[in-house]
Amino acid sequence: MSASDAPTDSAAYPVGARNRVKRRHDRGFYDHATVHRLLDAAALCHVAYVVDGQPYCTPTLFWREGSHLYWHGSSASRMLRTLAHGTRACLTVTHFDSLVLARCGFNHSADYRAVMAFGQARLVTAPEAKRHALVMMVDRFFPGRTAQLRASTDQEIKATSVVSMEIEQASAKIRAKGVADDAEDYALPVYAERIPIRTVIGAPEPCPRLLPGVRRPANLAGYHAGRLLEEAVSEAHALAYATPEAAEHHADEA
Amino acid sequence: MSASDAPTDSAAYPVGARNRVKRRHDRGFYDHATVHRLLDAAALCHVAYVVDGQPYCTPTLFWREGSHLYWHGSSASRMLRTLAHGTRACLTVTHFDSLVLARCGFNHSADYRAVMAFGQARLVTAPEAKRHALVMMVDRFFPGRTAQLRASTDQEIKATSVVSMEIEQASAKIRAKGVADDAEDYALPVYAERIPIRTVIGAPEPCPRLLPGVRRPANLAGYHAGRLLEEAVSEAHALAYATPEAAEHHADEA
Numbered sequence: 023m024s025a026s027d028a029p030t031d032s033a034a035y036p037v038g039a040r041n042r043v044k045r046r047h048d049r050g051f052y053d054h055a056t057v058h059r060l061l062d063a064a065a066l067c068h069v070a071y072v073v074d075g076q077p078y079c080t081p082t083l084f085w086r087e088g089s090h091l092y093w094h095g096s097s098a099s100r101m102l103r104t105l106a107h108g109t110r111a112c113l114t115v116t117h118f119d120s121l122v123l124a125r126c127g128f129n130h131s132a133d134y135r136a137v138m139a140f141g142q143a144r145l146v147t148a149p150e151a152k153r154h155a156l157v158m159m160v161d162r163f164f165p166g167r168t169a170q171l172r173a174s175t176d177q178e179i180k181a182t183s184v185v186s187m188e189i190e191q192a193s194a195k196i197r198a199k200g201v202a203d204d205a206e207d208y209a210l211p212v213y214a215e216r217i218p219i220r221t222v223i224g225a226p227e228p229c230p231r232l233l234p235g236v237r238r239p240a241n242l243a244g245y246h247a248g249r250l251l252e253e254a255v256s257e258a259h260a261l262a263y264a265t266p267e268a269a270e271h272h273a274d275e276a
Numbered sequence: 277m278s279a280s281d282a283p284t285d286s287a288a289y290p291v292g293a294r295n296r297v298k299r300r301h302d303r304g305f306y307d308h309a310t311v312h313r314l315l316d317a318a319a320l321c322h323v324a325y326v327v328d329g330q331p332y333c334t335p336t337l338f339w340r341e342g343s344h345l346y347w348h349g350s351s352a353s354r355m356l357r358t359l360a361h362g363t364r365a366c367l368t369v370t371h372f373d374s375l376v377l378a379r380c381g382f383n384h385s386a387d388y389r390a391v392m393a394f395g396q397a398r399l400v401t402a403p404e405a406k407r408h409a410l411v412m413m414v415d416r417f418f419p420g421r422t423a424q425l426r427a428s429t430d431q432e433i434k435a436t437s438v439v440s441m442e443i444e445q446a447s448a449k450i451r452a453k454g455v456a457d458d459a460e461d462y463a464l465p466v467y468a469e470r471i472p473i474r475t476v477i478g479a480p481e482p483c484p485r486l487l488p489g490v491r492r493p494a495n496l497a498g499y500h501a502g503r504l505l506e507e508a509v510s511e512a513h514a515l516a517y518a519t520p521e522a523a524e525h526h527a528d529e530a
Contacts, residue, residue, distance in 0.1 A: 040330060065386075066372045070324035070333035076294060077331055079324035079368035081390050114333035118320050118475075123496070126425050127414045128432040132319075136335050160381045171380050172464055178382040201483040208485045210426055213492055217499050218478030221372075229455040229468035236467050242377070245471050 040140050041191040051194040060137045060194055061086045062259040063252035064115040065163060069093065071111045071143065084113065085162040087263070091139060091187045092146075092155055111143040111187055117252060118219055125203045125212040133200065133216070139192040146184040155184040158262065165261040166241045221251045294394050295445040305448040314391045314448055315340045316513040317506035318369040319417060323347065325365045325397065338367065339416040341517070345393060345441045346400075346409055362398040365441055371506060372473055379457045379466040387454065387470070393446040400438040409438040412516065419515040420495045475505045 034053045035041065043050025051057070067084045070077055084093040091113055119133040146152045156179060157168045200216035225247040228238065244254045288307045289295065297304025305311070321338040324331055338347040345367055373387040400406045410433060411422045454470035479501040482492065498508045 065375065066370065068322035068324075068333050068335075068368060068370070070322075070331035070366075072326050072329065072331050075326065076364055076394070077324035077326050077366050079322050079333055079366045079392065081322075081368060081370040081372075081388065083386060110330055112324075112331050112333045114322055114335060116320065116322070116335040118335075121319065121417065121499075123418065123421070126432070127410060127422060127428050128436065130414050132337060134335065138333065140330070156381060160384050163375065164377065167377070168381060171466055172461055174381050178380070182382065200481065201485075203483075203485075207426055209487070211487050211490050212425055213486065213490050213496075214483040215492070215496075216481040216483075218481065219475060219505055220478055221473060221475045224472030224474055227454065227470040227472065229457075229470075231455075231457075231462045232467065233463070233465050236465050238469070239467055242467075242469075245375075251473055 035189060035192040037193075038191055041138065041193040043193050043195050046195075046197075049195045049197055051196065052192070056194045056196075057137050057139070057189075057192045058086060059256070060117065060135050061091070061115055061139070063117065063256045065251070065255050067091075067093070067113050067115045069111055069113050069143075071109055083159075085158060085259070087158060087162075089189050091141075091189060092159070092184060094155075094159055094182055094184045108142050108144040111141065113139045113141075113187065118221075119198065120200065120219055121217040122201055123213075123215050123217070124201055125207040125210050125214050129201075129203050129207075131197065131202070133197050135194065135196045135198070137192060137194045139187070139189045141187040141190040143185050143187040146186045151186075152179070152184055155186070156182060159184070162262045163255065163258050164242060165258055167239075170239060170241075223247060223249045223251055223254060289443060289446040291447075292445055295392060295447040297447050297449050300449075300451075303449045303451055305450065306446070310448045310450075311391050311393070311443075311446045312340060313510070314371065314389050315345070315369055315393070317371065317510045319505070319509050321345075321347070321367050321369045323365055323367050323397075325363055337413075339412060339513070341412060341416075343443050345395075345443060346413070346438060348409075348413055348436055348438045362396050365395065365397040367393045367441065372475075373452065374454065374473055375471040376455055377467075377469050377471070378455055379461040379464050379468050383455075383457050383461075385451065385456070387451050389448065389450045389452070391446060391448045393441070393443045395441040395444040397439050397441040400440045405440075406433070406438055409440070410436060413438070416516045417509065417512050418496060419512055421493075424493060424495075477501060477503045477505055477508060 033055070035057060037052050065083055066081060069080050069082060082093045084091055115137045117135040119135065122131040122133060124130050146155050156174060160168050201214045203214065223245055226238070226245060244257050287309070289311060291306050319337055320335060323334050323336060336347045338345055369391045371389040373389065376385040376387060378384050400409050410428060414422050455468045457468065477499055480499060498511050
């Protein structure tokens with residue numbers, strides 16, 4: 023990290039050439055609170071990585087613990103074989119909030135809240151760290167659920183790879199202003215609007231093969247029909263990391 | 277393209293090391309119909325590209341015309357400066373359909389429909405091709421809208437860069453099976469369910485500064501509260517490219 027990348031605020035990610043929001047810099051945020059809030063409100067991310075000069079953009083579930091991001095997959099996948107030995111990656115989360123129809127083509131836009139996080143992605147190999155990650159992979163979305171499940175087998179643990187990336191730099195970029203036309207264009211007889219977009223939970227579908235008497239456990243109540251996915255996911259993250267042990271576990275990993 | 281990348285079907289993208297679905301290959305599709313349907317149902321994509329060995333994953337609006345993908349942004353943005361001279365990129369679209377809660381941690385999953393498309397991204401510089409792209413950038417989502425707007429200025433056209441990428445290879449990956457537990461686990465008294473996720477349109481918000489008498493035009497009727505975004509976006513694409521001239525325009529570009 024060069025001198026120009028030095029943090030200017032202890033609660034913000036350092037700003038450098040890699041993560042500085044260049045276009046529309048008024049939309050850029052680097053503080054931990056903003057970056058983490060947007061990350062923790064998402065289940066899905068896209069990870070960019072490079073193999074032999076070819077970029078790949080892979081969607082995956084992920085979660086944050088402290089300043090580390092985690093994701094997983096089969097030990098056979100292309101991404102994980104590439105990341106196994108440590109490789110640069112960029113993990114991006116996008117909350118897509120609206121389509122914006124302005125009075126001219128140029129001002130058509132979208133409202134969104136996005137985070138780009140940069141670091142070195144590497145496999146989690148230490149047994150205790152991997153065991154913890156396999157619990158949080160489930161419990162981060164459904165707090166307490168692992169304790170309600172059939173225990174993982176050694177074969178399952180072996181077949182699951184977990185990747186960890188410490189966030190070296192990150193930026194959030196937010197547009198939330200709807201229609202924003204040039205001053206003189208408001209005098210035109212052109213229709214303009216903001217079309218809101220929401221990602222919501224539908225009615226949960228119980229497995230048709232549940233044993234008689236097996237009821238939906240209370241720890242899933244946050245996932246109910248009509249709720250914004252980001253609300254349920256944010257709430258689950260806060261619950262899952264409410265205990266100091268869970269929140270601080272990532273410190274053991276270095 | 278090597279011999280092993282040769283197309284085996286005239287209506288499919290060639291399969292090679294770059295786009296072959298390696299993990300869970302039963303989930304992989306390469307035919308144009310599947311790939312294009314998933315692309316055309318989306319407004320948002322994530323583009324991976326590389327600058328000095330560093331991967332970036334950038335969210336952006338995009339659209340498909342024939343076998344080309346298009347996206348845009350300010351001429352000053354990092355992505356567009358990098359892509360200006362032609363560079364490898366991977367454009368990914370993900371439709372996130374559910375969270376799947378199984379009877380063991382290992383079988384927790386998600387339903388999704390994703391496309392990864394590979395090619396060389398480059399700036400559209402030919403004036404007629406750029407003019408056409410700036411129309412379709414709006415009309416692909418809102419057919420006929422450009423004709424209803426204040427015309428673009430030369431300065432606006434200059435300030436907007438359009439990137440085009442011919443799809444050299446692509447793959448679709450689809451999981452749509454909900455809960456899928458190991459046979460013996462169905463005998464366990466563990467609750468399992470599929471939590472559906474939908475991205476929907478909210479109530480359109482007219483600009484508060486509309487002139488008196490300016491009504492919502494009929495060509496926006498497809499965007500109404502409660503509708504799946506992917507339905508509106510798919511329908512708009514079909515309408516926008518219903519005329520042979522629009523559909524065939526990309527052939528002029530080479």
